[in-house]
Amino acid sequence: MLTVDHHLPKARACRIIGLSRTAFYRPKQDRLELDRLVIDALQEIIDRRPRWGFWKCFDRIRLDGHGFNHKRVHRVYCDLKLNMKRRIRKRLPDRPRQPLDHSQGLNLTWSLDFMRDTLYDGRAFRTLNVIDEGNREALRIEVGTSISAIRLQRVMNELIEVYGKPKATRLDNGP
Numbered sequence: 001m002l003t004v005d006h007h008l009p010k011a012r013a014c015r016i017i018g019l020s021r022t023a024f025y026r027p028k029q030d031r032l033e034l035d036r037l038v039i040d041a042l043q044e045i046i047d048r049r050p051r052w053g054f055w056k057c058f059d060r061i062r063l064d065g066h067g068f069n070h071k072r073v074h075r076v077y078c079d080l081k082l083n084m085k086r087r088i089r090k091r092l093p094d095r096p097r098q099p100l101d102h103s104q105g106l107n108l109t110w111s112l113d114f115m116r117d118t119l120y121d122g123r124a125f126r127t128l129n130v131i132d133e134g135n136r137e138a139l140r141i142e143v144g145t146s147i148s149a150i151r152l153q154r155v156m157n158e159l160i161e162v163y164g165k166p167k168a169t170r171l172d173n174g175p
Contacts, residue, residue: 038076106134110166
């Protein structure tokens with residue numbers, strides 16, 4: 001080992017590479033064999049409840065009578081690639097509610113709305129609907145597999161050239 005190759009005492013060789021002498025003399029242990037009980041307990045729980053996270057599995061292991069440390073169970077849990085991405089809800093900002101007022105004049109308020117549907121063969125498409133709220137006239141319906149911001153700007157500029165600029169636009173940004 002170290003002494004045969006470089007003719008150094010074991011203590012000096014361990015000091016040079018930054019290894020403690022006790023670690024040098026400690027016999028190698030197979031981590032997989034040491035954690036076999038934890039692996040078996042986790043696999044049994046995950047086979048029954050695949051969507052359970054770490055803490056539910058750990059609590060179940062404790063209720064089953066095993067006295068494993070939570071850090072050890074978590075290390076094995078992560079080594080088995082059982083940790084899943086958390087499903088969190090997207091929080092929407094609170095907005096003050098404003099009553100919808102019906103505009104009486106033409107070209108005062110335009111409403112924009114995106115809609116999505118699916119074709120018979122399974123492909124999805126989107127529509128952009130622009131409506132004048134004064135007379136409920138559909139000014140434009142733009143259809144495509146995706147409608148980019150550049151395309152939206154082009155459509156709005158074309159509508160402004162034809163109908164003139166509205167005083168306000170309304171867009172539903174809700175869920």
